[in-house]
Amino acid sequence: MTGTVTTATVQELTPDQLLDAYRVMRTIRDFEERVHKEFATGEIPGFVHLYAGEEASATGVCAHLDQRDTIASTHRGHGHCIAKGVDVKAMMAEIYGRITGSCQGKGGSMHIADLSKGMLGANGIVGGGPPLICGRALASKYKGDGGVAVAFFGDGASNQGTTFESMNLATVWNLPAIFVAENNGYAEATSSTWSVASDNIADRAAAFGMPGVIVDGFDFFAVHEAAGEAVARARQGGGPTLIEVKFTRYFGHFEGDQQLYRAGEVADARERLDCLKRFRARVTEQALVPVDRLDAVDAEVAKLIEDSVAEAKAAPKPGAEDLLTDVYVSY
Numbered sequence: 657m658t659g660t661v662t663t664a665t666v667q668e669l670t671p672d673q674l675l676d677a678y679r680v681m682r683t684i685r686d687f688e689e690r691v692h693k694e695f696a697t698g699e700i701p702g703f704v705h706l707y708a709g710e711e712a713s714a715t716g717v718c719a720h721l722d723q724r725d726t727i728a729s730t731h732r733g734h735g736h737c738i739a740k741g742v743d744v745k746a747m748m749a750e751i752y753g754r755i756t757g758s759c760q761g762k763g764g765s766m767h768i769a770d771l772s773k774g775m776l777g778a779n780g781i782v783g784g785g786p787p788l789i790c791g792r793a794l795a796s797k798y799k800g801d802g803g804v805a806v807a808f809f810g811d812g813a814s815n816q817g818t819t820f821e822s823m824n825l826a827t828v829w830n831l832p833a834i835f836v837a838e839n840n841g842y843a844e845a846t847s848s849t850w851s852v853a854s855d856n857i858a859d860r861a862a863a864f865g866m867p868g869v870i871v872d873g874f875d876f877f878a879v880h881e882a883a884g885e886a887v888a889r890a891r892q893g894g895g896p897t898l899i900e901v902k903f904t905r906y907f908g909h910f911e912g913d914q915q916l917y918r919a920g921e922v923a924d925a926r927e928r929l930d931c932l933k934r935f936r937a938r939v940t941e942q943a944l945v946p947v948d949r950l951d952a953v954d955a956e957v958a959k960l961i962e963d964s965v966a967e968a969k970a971a972p973k974p975g976a977e978d979l980l981t982d983v984y985v986s987y
């Protein structure tokens with residue numbers, strides 16, 4: 657059954673939880689805006705895909721997760737990493753290819769991983785995440801550790817066979833798995849109206865015998881509520897859920913994309929729909945969090961990002977002596 661979440665409950669969140677959510681979204685936004693600026697200087701090697709505009713998805717889902725839980729990400733993975741608690745300075749250093757990075761500077765933007773945080777990795781393979789979380793969810797089910805595994809994937813990835821196979825398996829094995837389809841309207845330059853056969857990705861849940869929910873991805877509270885239900889169901893042995901989160905990415909597919917395939921929609925989304933603006937408006941209108949506490953978070957995050965870039969630039973790159981380390985994992 658597919659349902660649309662229309663009302664989201666602010667009341668269930670304490671002021672501290674609201675501030676945490678705001679901090680995560682603000683950190684992702686500032687991180688991405690800064691990487692966008694720095695990439696243009698030519699100092700950042702490799703490909704970079706930015707998550708700005710989509711913050712409410714990673715934040716709303718990961719707010720329900722703890723150290724038992726794991727996530728699998730995509731090529732657009734910075735937001736997922738930050739929301740799951742990966743160290744922001746180590747992430748920035750990784751993007752700069754420095755030895756102090758999350759993967760000792762050998763992975764770059766598209767391969768940031770931190771297993772200690774339950775972050776299985778960004779992934780250059782479109783549709784690579786869903787099979788990973790089936791394995792992880794199966795492990796949790798067998799161990800009985802209460803863990804839930806979440807795969808974030810795009811509208812493009814929603815058409816991959818790996819995604820269909822994983823959703824099928826998740827129901828057949830009744831796994832504590834959650835599939836979060838981040839529908840930003842495009843796979844590279846191809847509109848999802850051209851490439852996704854169903855009107856809604858969430859409608860496909862019915863074919864795999866799991867609940868499907870469509871959520872306004874610019875609304876943290878809507879994502880948070882839908883994810884809360886899905887996580888609770890998974891933890892209680894109720895099986896998988898597909899959540900479709902709809903929004904717009906603010907930057908191009910990759911840094912350098914001329915975006916000749918779209919016009920106007922980003923300015924409109926930034927102006928009218930932006931998740932941070934809406935969050936701020938909602939919590940201040942209802943006097944749930946004082947404005948000065950939100951402003952203090954803005955200042956702290958700005959400093960964190962500034963320091964992250966400065967420290968990343970000052971850190972050494974891996975040397976020849978690091979070439980053969982971290983290549984194989986010994987079990």
Ligand SMILES: Cc1ncc(C[n+]2csc(CCOP(=O)(O)OP(=O)(O)O)c2C)c(N)n1
Pocket residue numbers: 730731732780781782783809810811812813814840842843844909
């Ligand atoms: C298996 C595979 N096929 C194709 C690609 C090339 N590719 C990289 S990103 C991308 C589009 C992905 O779109 P979507 O899943 O909607 O994610 P978004 O970039 O919108 O976040 C494609 C086709 C790839 N990396 N892996």
Ligand SMILES: [Mg+2]
Pocket residue numbers: 810811812838839840841842843844
């Ligand atoms: Mg997409």
